[in-house]
Each structure stands twice: as C-alpha cells, then as structure tokens.
Amino acid sequence: MQKKAHDDLALKSSVVLKKVKELKKSILDRISKHEVQVPPNAIKVERKHRDVLHKQIHALTEEIFKRILAGEVPEFVYPSRDPKNVIYDDVQDVIFLKQIYRRSSLSSLQSIRKATIMARILDIIHELLEENIHATKREIFYNDVVLFEEQRDSDEALEDIAAMLGVDRWSLRVVASAKGAVIGRLIFKEGDDTIDCTKMGTGGKAITPLIDTVEILDSDAEFILIVEKEAAFIRLAEDRFYDKYPCIIITGKGQADIGTRAFLKLLVKELKLPVFGLVDSDPYGLHILLVYAIGSKRLSYESQFLVSPDIKWLGVRPSDLDKYQILKDVRIPLSARDRDRALQLLEEEFIKARPKYVEEIKIMLKNKEKAEIQALASKGFKFLTQKYLPSKLESGDWI
Numbered sequence: 001m002q003k004k005a006h007d008d009l010a011l012k013s014s015v016v017l018k019k020v021k022e023l024k025k026s027i028l029d030r031i032s033k034h035e036v037q038v039p040p041n042a043i044k045v046e047r048k049h050r051d052v053l054h055k056q057i058h059a060l061t062e063e064i065f066k067r068i069l070a071g072e073v074p075e076f077v078y079p080s081r082d083p084k085n086v087i088y089d090d091v092q093d094v095i096f097l098k099q100i101y102r103r104s105s106l107s108s109l110q111s112i113r114k115a116t117i118m119a120r121i122l123d124i125i126h127e128l129l130e131e132n133i134h135a136t137k138r139e140i141f142y143n144d145v146v147l148f149e150e151q152r153d154s155d156e157a158l159e160d161i162a163a164m165l166g167v168d169r170w171s172l173r174v175v176a177s178a179k180g181a182v183i184g185r186l187i188f189k190e191g192d193d194t195i196d197c198t199k200m201g202t203g204g205k206a207i208t209p210l211i212d213t214v215e216i217l218d219s220d221a222e223f224i225l226i227v228e229k230e231a232a233f234i235r236l237a238e239d240r241f242y243d244k245y246p247c248i249i250i251t252g253k254g255q256a257d258i259g260t261r262a263f264l265k266l267l268v269k270e271l272k273l274p275v276f277g278l279v280d281s282d283p284y285g286l287h288i289l290l291v292y293a294i295g296s297k298r299l300s301y302e303s304q305f306l307v308s309p310d311i312k313w314l315g316v317r318p319s320d321l322d323k324y325q326i327l328k329d330v331r332i333p334l335s336a337r338d339r340d341r342a343l344q345l346l347e348e349e350f351i352k353a354r355p356k357y358v359e360e361i362k363i364m365l366k367n368k369e370k371a372e373i374q375a376l377a378s379k380g381f382k383f384l385t386q387k388y389l390p391s392k393l394e395s396g397d398w399i
Contacts, residue, residue, distance in 0.1 A: 020222055334369055
C-alpha cells in the first residue's frame with residue numbers, strides 16, 4: 001500500500017514537471033555558455049586577491065600624501081552610481097553602470113565630508129586586508145560612528161570605493177549580515193561543514209554572506225523556486241513541497257541581499273536549473289524578482305557577479321487573482337504610491353522588452369488592486385502547495 005502511494009506520487013510529480021523538464025532542456029545550452037559580459041561603455045569590476053588589493057590601496061594612499069606634500073588638493077575620482085547612469089543591455093538582459101565619474105575633494109565644503117568618509121573607509125579596509133578578516137557593514141559603521149553619523153553614509157562610501165577600485169564588495173572583506181535562507185534538494189559544503197538542506201526544519205539554512213566558502217556537492221532538483229516572503233517559504237518547508245516536486249527553495253525575506261543573489265547565481269552556474277519566482281502581486285514584488293534577474297540600479301556595477309538571467313515569473317501575477325478566483329475581500333486596493341511605481345516600471349526598457357510583463361502591470365493598474373502571496377490561503381492553507389504551484393508548473397504557466 002505504501003509503495004503504491006509512493007509510485008502514485010512519483011507519477012503525479014512526473015506529470016506536473018513535464019514542462020519544467022522541457023524548459024530545463026531548452027535553456028541548458030544557453031546557461032552552459034552564458035557568462036555576463038560587461039559592455040565597453042560600462043564600469044567593469046573584478047574579484048581581486050587580498051595582496052593585490054592591499055597594494056592598490058597602499059599606492060592610492062601614497063599618491064594622496066604626495067599631492068598633499070606638493071601643496072595640491074587630493075581628490076577621489078569614482079563612478080557615479082546615480083540611477084540615471086544605468087544602462088540596459090537588451091541582448092544579455094542585464095543592467096550595468098555607465099562610465100560616468102564624479103569627484104570628491106578637500107577643496108570645498110560641499111565635498112569635504114564625503115572625501116573624509118571615503119578616506120576613513122579606505123583606512124578600515126586596509127586594516128581588514130592586513131588582518132585577513134571580514135567585517136559586516138554594521139561593524140564598519142560602529143568603527144567610527146562620530147564621523148559617519150548614519151550607516152547609510154558609510155554604506156554609500158563603501159559602494160563608491162568598491163566601484164573606484166574596480167572590485168566587488170567581497171574583495172573589500174565587507175559583508176552584510178546573513179538574511180536569506182535555503183531548503184530543499186541540495187547538499188553543499190560551507191567551510192568544513194556539510195549541509196543537507198532537506199534536514200533544515202521549517203526555517204531553512206541561513207545563506208552565508210561568505211559565498212566563497214560554499215561548494216556545491218549534490219542535488220537532484222529539477223528547478224529552483226525563489227520566494228519573496230518568509231511566511232510562504234515556511235509553508236513550502238512545512239509541507240515539504242520539495243519532496244513531492246524535487247526543487248531548491250530560496251527566500252531573500254523581502255528584497256534579497258547580495259549573499260542570497262550570489263548564492264542563486266552559484267546554483268544556476270553549477271546545477272544549470274531553471275529558476276521560477278513567487279512574489280507578491282504588486283509593483284514591489286515584481287521589482288524584487290527583477291533584481292534577481294537583471295540586477296539592481298544601486299549595485300549595477302556588480303551585475304556580472306549577482307544576476308541570474310532567464311528567471312521566470314511564476315506568480316502571483318495580477319491575472320492570477322481572477323483566474324484562481326481569489327476572494328475580493330483579501331485583495332488590497334492599489335495605493336497612489338503603488339500606482340506611481342507601476343507606471344515607473346512601464347517606462348523601464350527592461351519592462352518594455354517583456355510584453356507579457358507589460359500586460360500584467362496594466363491588469364494591475366486597470367483593476368486597481370494587489371495581493372500578497374498569503375492571499376492564496378483564503379482558498380485553504382495548503383492551496384499554495386497542493387493546487388496553485390502544481391497547476392502552474394504542470395501547465396507551464398510562467399512568463
């Protein structure tokens with residue numbers, strides 16, 4: 001009896017995943033060959049060895065002192081990370097940072113504080129490299145709270161220095177606190193520890209910000225599912241969705257941090273699996289999905305290390321609300337801010353390149369409503385795992 005139930009489940013899973021396997025086969029060659037190439041007019045960064053970066057910072061510091069001794073005003077010249085300077089590569093479907101620069105020097109009151117903060121950050125990074133240790137962004141802030149005043153000031157300076165030195169933030173030995181989580185059909189090493197992600201309870205395994213310590217060992221997953229909300233992640237984990245439909249489930253618990261995005265990119269590169277996104281049916285949910293796929297404007301100079309193109313929007317899409325007869329009572333009126341964000345998205349080149357995304361956004365605007373993933377629970381607590389997702393995957397209902 002138990003064997004029959006197992007066989008029935010395997011058969012159902014095979015039927016549901018038929019189109020997923022077809023998608024996997026169709027993108028396999030593209031994923032195998034695809035490496036993000038930085039356009040000639042964009043900022044290019046690389047991952048540099050500690051010794052190389054240490055020498056680079058030392059040389060920069062010496063140059064600053066020479067200018068001071070010569071009676072000249074030292075200055076920092078670095079890429080401007082203004083969102084207006086982002087360029088969209090429609091061939092690779094990735095955003096990059098254009099080669100436009102700004103200056104901060106000690107010659108004017110307007111830029112003296114910025115230059116001072118950048119000099120202090122360089123000093124801290126130099127210390128981290130010498131001691132061969134990592135620090136969180138929060139620790140950097142507390143290292144000189146009087147000067148920085150607010151963490152956003154030290155964070156901004158960190159990004160500017162990374163772009164100026166032509167490196168990713170890992171090269172600076174600065175990380176964010178662990179935020180994302182993973183569960184499902186995956187075994188990997190993190191340092192000396194072996195992690196089996198099928199044995200992580202309902203909370204999953206925290207995704208380390210030290211991505212260089214991760215080594216993928218084994219997986220029999222057919223796809224990767226990105227989930228915006230931790231609540232939906234817990235539902236999928238508790239129902240052991242990955243047992244019925246072999247997959248790896250990742251959540252960034254809202255907007256994904258760099259570690260989660262880099263972890264996803266590593267999985268796609270090593271396992272060559274299709275990726276689906278499950279986000280709230282609102283402009284911000286779609287934005288979260290797009291950051292995984294094409295990059296963020298704020299960190300566009302690091303896109304080559306963080307993006308996973310070809311992510312499919314599985315749900316919750318605006319058209320799903322009527323299609324799956326989601327109760328009106330659990331839908332939320334679109335706010336003025338939501339409407340403005342949706343209209344902004346329609347103006348983006350990367351949205352115009354996705355006609356079906358345009359259709360969905362227009363449905364959202366026309367109906368003047370949005371919904372969270374949790375709204376699916378109005379159809380039953382297990383509607384998400386037993387009806388909605390299996391139906392979507394079986395019919396190939398993704399864009």
